[in-house]
Amino acid sequence: MPLSRRPSSLVALALLTTSASVSAQEADQTKRACAASYEQTQRLRQDGKLVEAREQAVACAQAACPALLTSDCSHWVEELDQALPTLVLDVHDEAGRELPGVRAALDGQTLGPGSQGVAFALNPGRHRFRFQAPGRAPVELEEVVVQGRKNQRIEVELKPSAAPAAPPPKPYSPWAYTSGSLGILGLSGFSYFGLIGNARKKELEGSCSPRCRDADLSPMRRDYVVADVALTVGVVAIATTAILLLEGRNKRAEPARPSAVAARR
Numbered sequence: 001m002p003l004s005r006r007p008s009s010l011v012a013l014a015l016l017t018t019s020a021s022v023s024a025q026e027a028d029q030t031k032r033a034c035a036a037s038y039e040q041t042q043r044l045r046q047d048g049k050l051v052e053a054r055e056q057a058v059a060c061a062q063a064a065c066p067a068l069l070t071s072d073c074s075h076w077v078e079e080l081d082q083a084l085p086t087l088v089l090d091v092h093d094e095a096g097r098e099l100p101g102v103r104a105a106l107d108g109q110t111l112g113p114g115s116q117g118v119a120f121a122l123n124p125g126r127h128r129f130r131f132q133a134p135g136r137a138p139v140e141l142e143e144v145v146v147q148g149r150k151n152q153r154i155e156v157e158l159k160p161s162a163a164p165a166a167p168p169p170k171p172y173s174p175w176a177y178t179s180g181s182l183g184i185l186g187l188s189g190f191s192y193f194g195l196i197g198n199a200r201k202k203e204l205e206g207s208c209s210p211r212c213r214d215a216d217l218s219p220m221r222r223d224y225v226v227a228d229v230a231l232t233v234g235v236v237a238i239a240t241t242a243i244l245l246l247e248g249r250n251k252r253a254e255p256a257r258p259s260a261v262a263a264r265r
Contacts, residue, residue, distance in 0.1 A: 193226040
């Protein structure tokens, strides 16, 4: 019987040895992690990163850490709780009402949707904030967060976005200038060829009238035809110019349509 029990005793001893070895390794890793948190707590605290320093102090204040470390770390947690400032964001409209859909950013990092109206801890020092909401002009500001000050309040009023500037008045159509020039040329041509035609008519009345040949009458008739065509072109061009100028003036006089933002105001 004693011989049959010996193998079981050896297995149990091996298991205990292995378990003790694993436990020793885990304990050693825990001690190293606690020591690292202990050192980082002091370093971060000196750098003014109190939020991060408190996280490390809590880590090394655990019961699994050596008693020599937990004593200091627990004391540091209390000190950091007192030194950490807290901030409350109050973002509202011009009537003091809370705005929906507010997005806040701290030093370029977007804060969570539940950050408004709730105190949260942050490192002391100068910080940059940005607030924006739908239909509202964004606001950027810098604030100094004082160490140890609790519930420091930042009140921000987001005003409605300004209506976009009205576009510059549209210039008159370039066709108005073209048709106007053509109208002036047409009327000038009518006057010129009409006068020449009249001059030829007087010459013919004094020389061959009433028995003038077609060859003598042809230049006069040609001048009158050209004058009539020039008059027609000039009248049409002037009328077209008047229409284009009238349309351009109406467009320039049209008030700018209010934007959706301006309408809500």
